[in-house]
Amino acid sequence: xxxxxxxxxxxxxxxxxxxxxxxxxxxxxxxxxxxxxxxxxxxxxxxxxxxxxxxxxxxxxxxxxxxxxxxxxxxxxxxxxxxxxxxxxxxxxxxxxxxxxxxxxxxxxxxxxxxxxxxxxxxxxxxxxxxxxxxxxxxxxxxxxxxxxxxxxxxx
Numbered sequence: 001x002x003x004x005x006x007x008x009x010x011x012x013x014x015x016x017x018x019x020x021x022x023x024x025x026x027x028x029x030x031x032x033x034x035x036x037x038x039x040x041x042x043x044x045x046x047x048x049x050x051x052x053x054x055x056x057x058x059x060x061x062x063x064x065x066x067x068x069x070x071x072x073x074x075x076x077x078x079x080x081x082x083x084x085x086x087x088x089x090x091x092x093x094x095x096x097x098x099x100x101x102x103x104x105x106x107x108x109x110x111x112x113x114x115x116x117x118x119x120x121x122x123x124x125x126x127x128x129x130x131x132x133x134x135x136x137x138x139x140x141x142x143x144x145x146x147x148x149x150x151x152x153x154x155x156x
Contacts, residue, residue: 003107004053004156006146007115008099009041009134010091038098044114045102054101054151065089067149071142101147101154108143112136 045052060068069085069092082090102111115136137143147154 001140002103002105003140003143004101004103004147005050005107005111005137005140005143006099006101006150007041007111007134007136008097008150009038010095010097041100041118044118045100045111048110048114050102050104050107050111052100052102054154055099056151057096057098059096060092060150062089062093064149065092068092068146099150101151108137108140112138 042052066085066089069088104110115134119134137146144156147156
């Protein structure tokens with residue numbers, strides 16, 4: 001089945017020269033610079049035949065971020081004293097992020113598998129994944145809504 005999907009990332013989060021990385025053999029793995037990391041993600045998309053339809057780097061408004069996370073249940077965190085939606089939205093608006101719309105057969109399932117590998121390769125700990133350093137649409141209906149939200153000029 002042909003599908004669209006949306007992916008976003010805050011690549012600067014992955015680039016911290018002060019944190020040593022290990023690949024299991026004791027060798028340090030240098031984290032890529034943000035622009036190199038984006039290039040690697042695009043390469044991963046192309047390797048699995050996903051067609052890039054649009055891309056951009058932009059600073060998301062708080063209003064858009066809250067709409068983006070509107071599907072999250074209202075869960076209030078006593079420790080931080082904010083809802084999960086608000087917590088994720090605050091992170092999204094904290095700096096520029098990079099957005100890609102892509103398309104192909106079974107896009108969502110295929111890309112989520114690739115995304116898992118990218119997270120395993122580059123995230124310092126699985127804990128970071130909880131803070132929405134990167135996002136991929138989880139279903140075709142929501143993917144269309146997210147694309148319309150972040151790429152209002154996009155035509156399907």
